[in-house]
Amino acid sequence: MGGLRLFLLVLLAMLAAPTGVVLLTPSAAIAQEAPAAPDYKQWEKDAALAEQVLEADRASNQALEQLRTRIDDWRSKFAASQTANQQRIETLRNQITALGPVPEDGNGEADEIASRRAELNDQLNKLQAPGIAAVEAHSRAEGIIKEIDTRIRERQADALLKLSPSPVNPINWPAGAAVLTQGMKTLWKESVEAWENPARRTELRNNLPVIILYLVVAGFLVLRAPAFIERMTARLRHSASMRTRDVAASILSLGQVVVPVIGVFLLVLAVKATGMTGLRSGELISALPDAAAALFFASWLGASVFSGGTTAPIVVDRPSEARFHANMLGLAAALEVMRIAFATDVRPPLSQSAQSVWAFPVVVLVAVFLFRLGQLIRREGARGADAGSAFRARVQRLFGTGLVAASIISPVLGAVGYVAAANALIWPALGTLALVGLVIFLHRFLTDVYLIVSRSGEEGREALVPVLIGLLLSVCAIPVLALIWGARIADLTEAWTRFREGVVLGGTRISPTSFLTLVAVFVIGYLVTRLIQGALKSSVLPRTKLDKGVQNALAAGVGYVGIVLAAVIAITAAGLDLSSLAIVAGALSVGIGFGLQNIVQNFVSGIILLIERPISEGDMIEVNGQFGTVKGISVRSTWIETFDRTDVIVPNGDLVSGVVTNLTRGNLTGRLILKVGVAYGTDTRRVDAILKEIADAQPMALVDPEPSIIFTGFGADSLDFEIRLILSDVNYKLVVQSEINHEIARRFAEEGIEIPFAQRDIWIRNPEALRGEQKPKPAAGAAQPAAEKPETDPRLIHNDPSDEDDGQ
Incomplete structure (x- = not known):
C-alpha cells in the first residue's frame, strides 16, 4: 500500500507544485560562477560524526537519511570546487609548455628560463592545491554516502524477508x-x-447551520455530481460539431475525481465542525x-x-x-x-x-x-x-x-x-x-x-x-x-547526480551538458552549411560560366567541408579532449577502412568525374550494359535514366575503371547503320538507287558527309546491303530507323523487290513412317545387321511455298 500512497502523493505534488522563478543579481551570478571555498574544519567534524554513526549502527533509517542529506551537500560543494582556478591553471600550463622541455642533462638552459619555469611551477602548485583537496574530500564523501545507502538497503531487505506469524493460522x-x-x-x-x-x-x-450546509453540498458533490459529469463527458465525446471535443471531454472527465474528493473534504469539515x-x-x-x-x-x-x-x-x-x-x-x-x-x-x-x-x-x-x-x-x-x-x-x-x-x-x-x-x-x-x-x-x-x-x-x-x-x-x-x-x-537524486557527471571515455568526461552543447553547435553549423549551399546553387553558381557538373561539385565540396568544420567546432565548444582517443580511433580506422573501401573508391571516382568531366548531365551513355541519359552526378554515384523510364544508380567507380560509351559527348551527331537483304536475282543497281533515294530523303541525315549504300556481300539467303548515314541528333536514332524501314517496305512492294526469308534443309530418316508403311520384321534366327540403312534415299525438302512437291 505504501507504493500506491506514494504514487498518489507524487501525483498530487506534480499537480500542485508551484513554479518558482529565481532572479539572480549580477553579484549573485558571480558568486555562483566562483563558489566559496568549503569549510574543511566543519567537514572533518561532520565526516567523523557520520563514520561514528555508521560504526555504531544504532541510528534509525530516518536519522541516516538526514545524515546522508548533509554529506550530500558537502559532496556537491566539493564537486563545484574541483574546477576552481581552472582557466588560470590552463594558462599556466600553456606558459610552461611555451618554455620548452627541460634539458635531460640539467645543463644548457638559461638562468632566466629556469627561474621563470620554477616560478610558474610554484604558481601552478598553489592554484592546484584547492582542487586536489576538493577531490580528496569528494572521494571521502562519496564513500560515506555509499556506505549509508548500503546500510539502508540492507535494513529494507531484512524487513521484507522478515517472517511473521502466519495470518491463516x-x-x-x-x-x-x-x-x-x-x-x-x-x-x-x-x-x-x-x-x-x-x-x-x-x-x-x-x-449546526454550517454543518448542514457542508453536508448538503458534500452529498450533492459525492452522490450526484460524478454521474452528471460522466453523462456530460459522454455527450461531449459523441458530439460531431466540435473539433476539440476529445480534449474538452478529457478535461471535463477529471471532474469525476476532483469534484467528489472536494465533497468528501467538505464532509470532513462538517464532522470536525x-x-x-x-x-x-x-x-x-x-x-x-x-x-x-x-x-x-x-x-x-x-x-x-x-x-x-x-x-x-x-x-x-x-x-x-x-x-x-x-x-x-x-x-x-x-x-x-x-x-x-x-x-x-x-x-x-x-x-x-x-x-x-x-x-x-x-x-x-x-x-x-x-x-x-x-x-x-x-x-x-x-x-x-x-x-x-x-x-x-x-x-x-x-x-x-x-x-x-x-x-x-x-x-x-x-x-x-x-x-x-x-x-x-x-x-x-x-x-x-x-x-x-x-x-x-x-x-x-x-x-x-x-x-x-x-x-x-x-x-x-x-x-x-x-x-x-x-x-x-x-x-x-x-x-x-x-x-x-x-x-x-x-x-x-544519486542516479541524477551520476547522470550529470557523465561518463569517462578515454580520459575524457562526457556529461549531458557537453553532449547537448556538442549537438546544438553541430546542428547550427549544419544549418549554416545548408544555407550557404542553397545560396551557391540558386544565386552564385548559376551566374557563372561553369558547367553544371562543376557547379554541383563545388556545392557538394562546400557541404562536406562545412560538415567537417561544424563537427570540429562542436567538439571544441563542448570542451572535449579527444587526444586520448587517438589510439582507439587509429585501431577503429583500420576496420572501418576495410568496410568503407568501396565507398571511398566511389567517392574519389566521383571527384575525378566532376573534375575531368568525361560525362555530363544530359549525355547518352552505355555502361555495364545499361543504356540511358545521365540525369545527375553526385560524389558517390551517377543517376542514369533508361529509355524504359527506369532509374539506374551506377557507382562512380564503374564509370572510372570500366568501359563507358558516350554517344553525345561534345556533339549530338551519330551514325546509323541499317542492314537490308533482297532475294537472289534482284537487280543490285536498282536496289542501290532506291536505298539511296530513301536515305537522302531523311531530314535528320547530314548532307556532308552524304548517306552511302554499301553492297556488303552474298549471304546464305539474300543479297546484303547497308545504309550508312550520319544523323544530326543521335537521340532520334530509333525514330529515323523506324521511318526508313517503313519506306523500304513501301518502295520494295511498289518495285516488286522480294525480301527473302531464311531457308533450311530437312533430312527425313524414315519416310515410310510418313506414308503409313510398316517396316518388315526379320525372320526368326536371322542375323541382325550391325547398322540399318534407310530403304530410300532421303529427299531434299524446301520450305519454299512455291514448291509443288508432296513433301516426302
Whole structure:
C-alpha cells in the first residue's frame, strides 16, 4: 500500500507544485560562477560524526537519511570546487609548455628560463592545491554516502524477508480481532465523552447551520455530481460539431475525481465542525479524502482506459467487467487507507500476529480482483494486423501476465508469513497498473492536442509526433515507477547526480551538458552549411560560366567541408579532449577502412568525374550494359535514366575503371547503320538507287558527309546491303530507323523487290513412317545387321511455298 500512497502523493505534488522563478543579481551570478571555498574544519567534524554513526549502527533509517542529506551537500560543494582556478591553471600550463622541455642533462638552459619555469611551477602548485583537496574530500564523501545507502538497503531487505506469524493460522486470529474490538471501543468511548461535554454540545449547536450546509453540498458533490459529469463527458465525446471535443471531454472527465474528493473534504469539515471527534476518530476522518481519492481515481481511470472497442487504449474482451474490477481495486485501496489510519498510534503497539492478521485480508482482496483484471488484459481483443498493433498486443500480454503473477505470489507469501514481502509486491503492482493507465490517458490527451494543432485526422495518431510523445511520457514515468517499487528519493537524486557527471571515455568526461552543447553547435553549423549551399546553387553558381557538373561539385565540396568544420567546432565548444582517443580511433580506422573501401573508391571516382568531366548531365551513355541519359552526378554515384523510364544508380567507380560509351559527348551527331537483304536475282543497281533515294530523303541525315549504300556481300539467303548515314541528333536514332524501314517496305512492294526469308534443309530418316508403311520384321534366327540403312534415299525438302512437291 505504501507504493500506491506514494504514487498518489507524487501525483498530487506534480499537480500542485508551484513554479518558482529565481532572479539572480549580477553579484549573485558571480558568486555562483566562483563558489566559496568549503569549510574543511566543519567537514572533518561532520565526516567523523557520520563514520561514528555508521560504526555504531544504532541510528534509525530516518536519522541516516538526514545524515546522508548533509554529506550530500558537502559532496556537491566539493564537486563545484574541483574546477576552481581552472582557466588560470590552463594558462599556466600553456606558459610552461611555451618554455620548452627541460634539458635531460640539467645543463644548457638559461638562468632566466629556469627561474621563470620554477616560478610558474610554484604558481601552478598553489592554484592546484584547492582542487586536489576538493577531490580528496569528494572521494571521502562519496564513500560515506555509499556506505549509508548500503546500510539502508540492507535494513529494507531484512524487513521484507522478515517472517511473521502466519495470518491463516487460527491461533493468531484472536490478536487481530482484539485490535478491531479495542478500536471500536475506543471510538465509542471518544464519542460518549465528547457528547457528555457541554462545551462540545454548545459548539455543535452553534455550528449546526454550517454543518448542514457542508453536508448538503458534500452529498450533492459525492452522490450526484460524478454521474452528471460522466453523462456530460459522454455527450461531449459523441458530439460531431466540435473539433476539440476529445480534449474538452478529457478535461471535463477529471471532474469525476476532483469534484467528489472536494465533497468528501467538505464532509470532513462538517464532522470536525461538530466538535465530537477524538484522537482515533479524528485520524479516521482525516483519512477519508485520501480514501476517496483512491476510489474515484480508480473508477475514472478504469472508465478512461477500458472504454471498449478496438480503438481503446487497452483492448479487452469484456470492457465492462474490466471497469468493474478497476472499481473494486479502488475500493480495496480505500479500505487499506482506512485500515492504516485505524491502526495508527495504537497503544500499546500492535503485535506481529495482529499486524499479520490485520493486513492479510486486504492483500487477498486486491489479489483476487487484480488476478481477474490481469487475465482480461492478457486476453486482448481484436487488433489491426500492422506491426505496431502486434507489438502493443505483445506488451499488453506481458503486462497482464505480470499482474497475474503478482496476484498469485503475494497471497502465498502472506499465508506463509512474509506479510511485508506480500505488501511490497501487491501494492506496487497495483500502483504500476495505475501509473500505466495514467500514462495512457496523458498520451491520448496530448495526441488529441497534437491533432488539433496540426489539423490532422485520425490517421495522425500513427504519425511520428504521437510516438515521440509516448516515448517521452514513458521516460518521465520511470522515476515515479521506481518510487512505487520502493526506491528512495535519495536513490533518484544519486542516479541524477551520476547522470550529470557523465561518463569517462578515454580520459575524457562526457556529461549531458557537453553532449547537448556538442549537438546544438553541430546542428547550427549544419544549418549554416545548408544555407550557404542553397545560396551557391540558386544565386552564385548559376551566374557563372561553369558547367553544371562543376557547379554541383563545388556545392557538394562546400557541404562536406562545412560538415567537417561544424563537427570540429562542436567538439571544441563542448570542451572535449579527444587526444586520448587517438589510439582507439587509429585501431577503429583500420576496420572501418576495410568496410568503407568501396565507398571511398566511389567517392574519389566521383571527384575525378566532376573534375575531368568525361560525362555530363544530359549525355547518352552505355555502361555495364545499361543504356540511358545521365540525369545527375553526385560524389558517390551517377543517376542514369533508361529509355524504359527506369532509374539506374551506377557507382562512380564503374564509370572510372570500366568501359563507358558516350554517344553525345561534345556533339549530338551519330551514325546509323541499317542492314537490308533482297532475294537472289534482284537487280543490285536498282536496289542501290532506291536505298539511296530513301536515305537522302531523311531530314535528320547530314548532307556532308552524304548517306552511302554499301553492297556488303552474298549471304546464305539474300543479297546484303547497308545504309550508312550520319544523323544530326543521335537521340532520334530509333525514330529515323523506324521511318526508313517503313519506306523500304513501301518502295520494295511498289518495285516488286522480294525480301527473302531464311531457308533450311530437312533430312527425313524414315519416310515410310510418313506414308503409313510398316517396316518388315526379320525372320526368326536371322542375323541382325550391325547398322540399318534407310530403304530410300532421303529427299531434299524446301520450305519454299512455291514448291509443288508432296513433301516426302
